[in-house]
Amino acid sequence: MDYSKLNGLIPAVIQDADSHEVLMVGFMNDEALARTRESGYATFFSRTRNKLWMKGETSGNRLAVTDILVDCDDDTVLVKVKRQGDGNVCHTGERSCFYRKLDTP
């Protein structure tokens, strides 16, 4: 993977393996991606807290990885997941972080 473009990070798009909804976008560094692959649960690098976090580790709403795909220039991953717990991925309680629509002309 090429981590050089964003200071050691790559975007990780999280997609529901069954419904195909895009649930969230987080960032991973090399260690977060390695942990994700080893543990089978999506693990990110928090830019605000400056540390790794396994999504749902405390709430139980973990994201069990079914597939990880890499893009053509090795700087982004697409992580397909099955939702555990109550299945609400967003911290607002919504199912997906993308719950608001922008107006388009």
Next chain:
Amino acid sequence: MDYSKLNGLIPAVIQDADSHEVLMVGFMNDEALARTRESGYATFFSRTRNKLWMKGETSGNRLAVTDILVDCDDDTVLVKVKRQGDGNVCHTGERSCFYRKLDTP
């Protein structure tokens, strides 16, 4: 939108409005997002060329926007599109940029 986290840019996830495949991830600045909304075609900011580019402007493989969704903390957009031209989004000629799978244990 909050462009402060990535030096004026936000990730833009491009998803096929019909098949729900994630096709690519690009970056937008404020102007690229405004152009996308005005023109109805996905327009990015190229980090390597340091300028705006409408995807497919020369090839004809443009991405016609059907919806733009914003995430919970305003720092990412999900752009749903219909593919024009030959429908191959990746510069390698693949349908999607995410055509390779990483091994998971």
